Amino acid sequence: MxxxxxxxxxxxxxxxxxxxxxxxxxxxxxxxxxxxxxxxxxxxxxxxxxxxxxxxxxxxxxxxxxxxxxxxxxxxxxxxxxxxxxxxxxxxxxxxxxxxxxxxxxxxxxxxxxxxxxxxxxxxxxxxxxxxxxxxxxxxxxxxxxxxxxxxxxxxxxxxxxxxxxxPVVHNGVDTAAWRPGPGGGGAVWCGRIVPEKAPHLAIDACRRAGVPLRLAGPIIDRAYWDREIAPRVGIDAEHVGHLDHDALQAELGRARVAVVSPAWDEPFGLVAAEAMACGTPVAGFARGGLVRLVGRHGGRLVAPGDVPALARAIDAAAALDRAAVRRHVERTASLxxxxxxxxxxxxxxxxxxxxxxxxxxxxxxLAAHRVRRGRAVRPLPVTAT
Incomplete structure (x- = not known):
């Protein structure tokens, strides 16, 4: 054509x-x-x-x-x-x-x-x-x-x-040859544009609560938001590594034990989550927009939007998932x-x-979405006192 x-x-x-x-x-x-x-x-x-x-x-x-x-x-x-x-x-x-x-x-x-x-x-x-x-x-x-x-x-x-x-719906796809499985075992990673609607400050709070170090990767688009919400939170356990090229970002995702997504809006799809899962890295995040069906039961653990304590627990739960199964989930549902x-x-x-x-x-x-019943794609963690 x-x-x-x-x-x-x-x-x-x-x-x-x-x-x-x-x-x-x-x-x-x-x-x-x-x-x-x-x-x-x-x-x-x-x-x-x-x-x-x-x-x-x-x-x-x-x-x-x-x-x-x-x-x-x-x-x-x-x-x-x-x-x-x-x-x-x-x-x-x-x-x-x-x-x-x-x-x-x-x-x-x-x-x-x-x-x-x-x-x-x-x-x-x-x-x-x-x-x-x-x-x-x-x-x-x-x-x-x-x-x-x-x-x-x-x-x-x-x-x-x-x-x-x-x-009709066609899910976005990731190049599974370019986003390769990694060993995991490291801390958490958050990727994306640093803007209020992506809410990386909530990812920092959740990782800190979970006791998991976080590396933030992405361009600072909204400088006022950075100065107000991110700069006061960065420290030895929360580091901004910049806007990475593909190879560096692929390495970051592959080394991480979990990828955190923390949208404060309804993500249309959630490409970062798909890239992380292609690297075998499970996702912990908020159940908003396209992430619900994309991550499903096999790619990670999603919780109620804005619930930082629940996200902290989801980080631990997602990290326990089988990385090979997470990779297969993307190959089957969201490949290029x-x-x-x-x-x-x-x-x-x-x-x-x-x-x-x-x-x-x-x-x-x-064709590009895992067949799960509506309402079964997310397993929220129980809310307990912390």
Whole structure:
């Protein structure tokens, strides 16, 4: 197939990744190219993906001084992203080079203008509803041109249901060849963007309560949050090791006895948890969003959101799980191959239908998710006095 992928505009797609959307798009593009598909990727300058034709997003509106001085001028970064996606969609609308377009941006314009593109188009919902994207989707549905959508988890699908109705689910996947099993036996590790919604301060508190040293890995995105909540907590048993490249992060996850995830929001999927489990490292965390189904009964132990004492107990319970079984759980449910093949089928269904909103020919929902009954994916630990 001839596939055009549209990436999010915030950061270049190259390791180490700023976030899960960038990692997802990079791995999917590389996997599709490796399968022999012709892939063109519209992405921020600096993006590098082996075997993929990268077209840099033009993140410079190039406005005249007169336009910039107008009283209606919005922030420059907003206009730059607006221009980049406007130009990309107009280029795709004028092109017959692709069989399918797959949008992975959180920007509203590819949805708002998607009906102008003659090529069949698929959009992945990577997050819960955001104002701009929800507005575009509501308008598309009301105007009779609903896009073909897929969600990264049941939790994300359910969050969008009032706007989109039911949509298929394809879980994100991790490259199990790149995320290799490690020996474990060390302390705990927390990975991700250091921002309030990821709440690493709660991970520090839980690990300290459990008596397990913690290593924090990830970029400091919100400096005020760092100064307020993280800096006062770091010490000999809680260390920030920086924003690591793939090899260093893989080594950290492989050495850890447990990976801690502490979201203060409903994680759309939980890619960090999947990467940890691919290294054989069980997960202890809060049962929020996509993590519930991703981790399940076999990948770790999840507890009620925000319950730090319960998370401390979950750290000990998860560390006792069999690492080989944790690895097998990811291979079976959230590998890159499982995800990629599901998207191949979804592309084929979209191309074959000729319609905007399609359903895949096979139950994509369960290809990348372990089959467990709703309500059985999490085993909260009993709450006891501490």
């Amino acid at each position: 001839r596939i055009a992928l549209i990436a999010h505009h915030v950061a270049p797609l190259r390791p180490p990744f700023v976030g899960g959307v960038e990692s997802f798009t990079w791995y999917l593009a590389r996997w599709l190219a490796g399968r022999g598909h012709r892939v063109r990727l519209y992405a921020p300058p600096g993006t590098e993906v082996p075997g993929v034709d990268v077209r840099p997003l033009r993140l410079d509106a190039g406005l005249s001084d007169a336009a910039r001085q107008d009283v209606s001028m919005p922030p420059g970064r907003f206009m730059d992203a607006h221009h980049a996606y406007l130009e990309t969609v107009m280029e795709l609308a004028a092109s017959t080079e692709h069989d399918v377009v797959h949008s992975n941006t959180l920007h509203y314009l590819p949805i708002a203008l998607g009906s102008l593109v003659g090529t069949p188009m698929v959009t992945t919902l990577h997050t819960p509803p955001t104002p701009w994207l929800e507005s575009a989707l509501r308008a598309a549905v009301r105007c009779g041109s609903p896009p073909a959508l897929v969600a990264v988890s049941r939790a994300t699908r359910d969050a969008w249901r009032s706007v989109t109705g039911p949509v 191959d499982v995800m990629g093949r599901a998207y191949e089928r979804l592309y084929a269904a979209t191309i074959g239908s000729g319609a905007a909103a399609v359903r895949p020919p096979a139950p994509v929902e369960d």
